[in-house]
Amino acid sequence: MNSEPAGRDELLDLAVVVPAFNEAESLPELVERINAAVQPLDLAYGIWIIDDGSNDGTFATVTRLAESDARVHGIRFGRNFGKAAALAAGFHEAPARVVITMDADLQDDPDEIPALLAKLDEGWDLVSGWKQDRKDGFIKNKTSRIFNWFTGRMCGLKLHDFNCGLKAYRRSVVERVRIYGEMHRYVPALAHLDGFRVTEKPVRHFARKFGRTKYGPARFVNGFLDLLTVYFLHARQTSPLHMFGRLGLIFLAAGGGISTYFLFYWLAGYGLHLRPMLLLGLVLIILSFQFISLGLIAELVVAGRRPERDYRIADRV
Secondary structure: OOOOOOOOOOOEEEEEEEEEOOOOOOHHHHHHHHHHHHHHHOOOEEEEEEEOOOOOOHHHHHHHHHHHOOOEEEEEOOOOOOHHHHHHHHHHHOOEEEEEEOOOOOOEOHHHHHHHHHHHOOOOOEEEEEEOOOOOOHHHHHHHHHHHHHHHHHHOOOOOOOOOOOEEEEHHHHHHOOOOOOHHHHHHHHHHHOOOOEEEEEEOEOOOOOOOOOOOOHHHHHHHHHHHHHHHHHHOOOOHHHHHHHHHHHHHHHHHHHHHHHHHHHHOOOOOOOOHHHHHHHHHHHHHHHHHHHHHHHHHHHHHHOOOOOOOOOOOO
16 A cells, blocks of 8 residues: 555545534544544545634644544635535545545544445545434434425425535536535535535444534524525526526516506406505516526526536546
8 A cells, every 4th residue: 555645636535625614623533533434445535624724723733643644634724614615625636546535523423434345446526424323413313304304395305414524526526516605515516516426425424532522503594595605606607587587587477477467457448546556466576577587598508618528427438
């Protein structure tokens, strides 16, 4: 096995990317367990720890680990940019054919890595962990179930656990999928919408050993808003007018129907008075033209940013 990290132009077999925010106590044990899990596989690999603006000495710990193990690499952000930014940096910095991501809090089990790699070998492009027996609080467990159900319904991908930190990716996925804000929750959905083959695998989950959780109530609001972003900008980006135009036509039909009724009412000789229903019909007609116009504007935006090819070839023979 080659224990030395490859150069930037040489692809490793495997890279383990670990976002970390105030996890100085967990990192030494995590690196030790990753090495114990991967070394028997006889792969050229590296470990990239992304310090997301920690203030507890996390990067000092990473530095010590890198000095004692050439496979360990560290990146430090100037401030806390969030998990999505940490993952994006890890994807960019880690030159490997396969990328494994996991959280730094020791709740993910590095011993799952061989099984995740075996699942990729079955032909999948992304394998997401499924924490069947979650060691989190009651509220977090229940809200996560609702989040996963809702995400699956909107994106057309049936997974039990979209937000598990333990995932395995082929290089083609990390090069294609763009994550920002708090889009890390939706990487499987983004990959699925780009035509990659996505599945899940049950994995072990442990209670937090050090520190406390970094997630607060705001993440649920942000997560819902990001889900809308995924749906409206990504899933429908090929033709925004189809979505906004349909809404506009629905409003136009409703408003036109109401207005036509009052038109015949007037032609029959009855006087028209200012009625709420008449106002509603006019408002719906105005809204219909606004939605159609919005769809046309979105088409112009998409046309300006659309790549040369807006499809991905999965296989060739």
